[in-house]
Amino acid sequence: MSEEKSKPLIAFFDTKPYDREVFNQLNEDYGYRIKYFQYHITPDNCILAKDADVVVVFVNDIISAEVIDQLSEFGVKLVALRCSGFNNVDLKHAKGKMQIVRVPAYSPNAIAEHTVALMMTLNRKIHRAYFRTRDANFTLNGLMGFTMQGKTAGVIGTGKIGKALVKILKGFDMEVLAYDPYPDEKLASEIGFTYVDLDSLLQKSDVISLNCPLTRETKWLIDKDAIALMKKGVMIINTGRGKLIRTSDLIDGLKSGKVASAGLDVYEEESEYFFEDLSDRVLFDDTLARLLTFNNVIITSHQAFFTREALMNIAGVTLDNIRDFFDGKKLVNEVVYSK
Structure with a gap:
């Protein structure tokens, strides 16, 4: 066997040109053989990974029980997520x-900065002003925002x-409330924010940002009941996971005026749409299409991380x-099933 063929083969799914550029650059120091596929991994195309030692996937690749069984039959022993979330993996079956x-x-800073960019764009109507001035319309009607300081x-x-975001918001001289099942009271004391229960946060906040993982406990954390507790005119930002918000309830909140604006970098059913160019097609997702009609909603395509x-x-x-896997080292970033 040639030296080249003896090197581990890695199958990358759901890749774009920028993924290939960066991984090829860094792989010069690792020397793996790499095959790139532009498709999401599915039970129908797992065969593409038949000769691979490792499969690398992204946030919208569904690693179902069927996919796991096929990869296991092919001899794949490691699935590497090139993302932080793992709600798309059947960990129990794996x-x-x-x-x-x-x-x-x-x-963390890239995502926190994008979160603030959504806040500021919605607040100061930058997206609307941009299109107005391109048409030589320099009026200010409908562009009034609010001062972040003191809110x-x-x-x-x-x-x-979340911690990176808090530090930025404190720079705006905002009052910051936080909710987390595992509070960092030391940091809260050092930089000046306050942990409260979730209901209190919903009731008192002018701007709410979701920066938590998607779990059984957080699925649809923001629904009609949560929105009912919020201030009228609240701004909601989600750069976490799409299913943290029940989108139909958010739309009702927007229509009623209870929610003044929303910035979404993620969406409940994004896997069929985000990261793809669908500009020449009709959107068949009525909920997403409805969201796109609101001038007080900004949707970005899961790009908060994209620096x-x-x-x-x-x-x-x-x-x-x-490399740690092939070297037999402890996998410090391993995700394992726990009840």
């Missing part, structure tokens, strides 16, 4: 069949992203995870 690793934190921001989830620094971090940690 147990004992293959190991799952992820990238737990590739750029109350509610941050749900104070992991690395060059973040992509380099993702590639580096992913390749390190794979």
Whole structure:
């Protein structure tokens, strides 16, 4: 067997040109053989990974029981997620069949900065002003925002992203409330924010940001009951996971005026749409199409992480995870099933 063919083969799914550029650049130091596929992995195309030692997938690849069984039959022992979330993996079924690793934190600041960009764009109507002035319309009617200073921001989830966001919001001289089942009271004391229960956060916040993972407990955390507790005119930002919000209830809140604006970098049923160019097609998702009609809603295509620094971090940690696997080292970023 040639030296080249003896090197591990990695099958990458759901890849774009920028993924290939970054991984090829860093792989010069690792020397793996790589096959890139632009498609999401599915039970119908798992055969593409037949000769692979490792499969690398992204946030919208569904690693179902059927996919796991097929990959296991092919001899794949490791699935590497090049993202932090793992709600798309059947961890229970994977147990004992293959190991799952992820990238737990590739750029908290990138996501926090995008969160604030959504806030500021919605508040100061930058998106609307941009299109107006391109048509030589320099009126200010309908563009009034509010001063962030002194307003109350509610941050749900104070992991690395939430903490980075709190620091930025404190720079605006905002009052920051936070909710997290595992509060970091030391940090709260150091930078000046307050942990409260979820209901209090919903009731008191002018701006609410979702920065928590998707779990059984957080699915549809924001629904009609949660919205009913909020201030009239609240702004909601979600750069976490789409199913943190029940979208139909958000639309009702927008229509009633209870929710003044929403910035969404994620969407409940995004897997068929985000990261793809569908500009020449009709959207068959009526809910997404409805959201796009609101001039007080901004939807970005799961791009909060999308900086060059973040992509380099993702590639580096992913390749390190794979190297640790082949070297027989402890997988520090392994995700395992727990009841």
